[in-house]
Amino acid sequence: MDIHEYQAKEILARFGVPVPRGGLAYSPEQAGYHARELGGDAWVVKAQVHSGGRGEAGGVKLCRSEEEVREFAATLFGHKLVTKQTDANGKDIFRVWVEAASDIEQELYLGLVLDRKSERIMIVASGHGGMEIEDLAHEDPDSLRRMVVDPAVGLAEYQSRELAFSLGLRGGEIAQMVNTVRACYRAYRDLDAMMVEINPLVITKSGDLVALDAKMSFDTNALFRRPQILELRDRSQEDPRESNAEDHGLAYVGLDGDIGCIINGAGLAMATMDMIKLAGGEPANFLDIGGGASPERVAQAFRTVLTDANVQVILVNIFAGINRCDWVAEGVVQAYKSEGLTLPVVVRLAGTNVAEGRKILEQSGLPLITADTLAEAAEKAVEARARQAA
Numbered sequence: 001m002d003i004h005e006y007q008a009k010e011i012l013a014r015f016g017v018p019v020p021r022g023g024l025a026y027s028p029e030q031a032g033y034h035a036r037e038l039g040g041d042a043w044v045v046k047a048q049v050h051s052g053g054r055g056e057a058g059g060v061k062l063c064r065s066e067e068e069v070r071e072f073a074a075t076l077f078g079h080k081l082v083t084k085q086t087d088a089n090g091k092d093i094f095r096v097w098v099e100a101a102s103d104i105e106q107e108l109y110l111g112l113v114l115d116r117k118s119e120r121i122m123i124v125a126s127g128h129g130g131m132e133i134e135d136l137a138h139e140d141p142d143s144l145r146r147m148v149v150d151p152a153v154g155l156a157e158y159q160s161r162e163l164a165f166s167l168g169l170r171g172g173e174i175a176q177m178v179n180t181v182r183a184c185y186r187a188y189r190d191l192d193a194m195m196v197e198i199n200p201l202v203i204t205k206s207g208d209l210v211a212l213d214a215k216m217s218f219d220t221n222a223l224f225r226r227p228q229i230l231e232l233r234d235r236s237q238e239d240p241r242e243s244n245a246e247d248h249g250l251a252y253v254g255l256d257g258d259i260g261c262i263i264n265g266a267g268l269a270m271a272t273m274d275m276i277k278l279a280g281g282e283p284a285n286f287l288d289i290g291g292g293a294s295p296e297r298v299a300q301a302f303r304t305v306l307t308d309a310n311v312q313v314i315l316v317n318i319f320a321g322i323n324r325c326d327w328v329a330e331g332v333v334q335a336y337k338s339e340g341l342t343l344p345v346v347v348r349l350a351g352t353n354v355a356e357g358r359k360i361l362e363q364s365g366l367p368l369i370t371a372d373t374l375a376e377a378a379e380k381a382v383e384a385r386a387r388q389a390a
């Protein structure tokens with residue numbers, strides 16, 4: 001689960017990371033009011049959306065007067081911000097963060113991620129911050145420093161000091177860096193984070209280390225024990241298809257194609273997507289309905305797939321092990337009727353009670369397209385898609 005920049009800054013500040021003073025606005029007037037209250041003569045106005053690359057996309061601006069703050073904020077509210085990291089629709093701007101501007105001497109990069117290979121938290125840093133980590137890894141890979149933390153020992157002070165030295169920091173900058181890295185590590189560990197990223201982490205002209213941007217992402221499997229983090233969830237920033245599926249306990253990932261997939265098992269779901277591609281089609285989603293698929297669950301899966309307006313054909317592929325094909329077939333028939341389906345539906349069933357399952361599909365009198373193998377199902381779905389387009 002992702003949170004907003006201002007929320008991440010608030011959390012990190014609690015752990016001891018220095019951040020600029022600022023205020024959250026829900027209207028241009030509030031933005032102007034924050035600028036006045038903060039004082040000074042320069043403010044940074046920032047669209048709060050769950051995405052990086054806001055600066056390049058016109059979602060961040062350095063403003064020199066209260067009026068400029070209000071005017072720029074007015075161009076953000078009610079609009080969508082399209083960045084390199086969002087899809088073509090972008091994300092709605094409902095919140096704007098206004099903070100006292102900093103005079104930047106140097107931009108650094110600091111990130112903490114879960115390294116799946118070593119199964120440990122990895123700290124990544126660079127003396128060359130500001131751009132996205134992907135671009136940094138491409139354009140200046142030698143500047144990247146990586147350090148893995150042993151969970152039994154925790155982050156040792158010498159490690160953060162070594163990191164600060166390797167970035168070329170000097171004097172008082174070193175102690176500030178050590179402090180910031182340790183604060184980020186504690187926040188990551190204590191809150192079940194999956195990612196903490198400060199980019200840029202800057203050294204100001206007066207020699208202070210400050211986090212000008214902050215990003216945090218949390219392990220959804222640990223949210224049951226992090227109610228305060230869960231409260232930071234902003235559904236307006238999520239793909240509605242995915243949050244809807246999650247509410248119903250379905251593992252769903254939205255994609256760009258038009259063949260909706262209802263499948264049990266992550267492996268089978270991936271194999272089915274491969275077969276659709278091989279047959280010349282494009283899947284609209286990844287959806288794993290899990291092991292014990294009751295008719296209700298299958299019907300819910302249909303509703304979830306149908307929330308995607310791009311879907312032209314639905315492919316149901318169930319291999320029943322602990323599941324039962326007759327239950328799945330019941331679910332398909334129920335969903336077809338209750339949802340008033342008009343789209344072609346291709347069904348492939350295999351495993352426990354497959355004969356009973358097929359009989360239910362046949363006797364339903366519905367125009368379902370059946371298939372015996374995975375390859376046949378994918379081909380029939382792509383054919384049906386072509387007929388729809390014609």
Ligand code: GDP
Nearest residue numbers: 044052053054055060101102130199200212213
């Ligand atoms: P992102 O583009 O979504 O990663 O948003 P950032 O918060 O990183 O802001 C984009 C860029 O705006 C940063 O990389 C900085 O170069 C610039 N920026 C942000 N805050 C300040 C500030 O206080 N002063 C100055 N001069 N530039 C800033």
Ligand code: MN
Nearest residue numbers: 052199200213
């Ligand atoms: Mn940034």
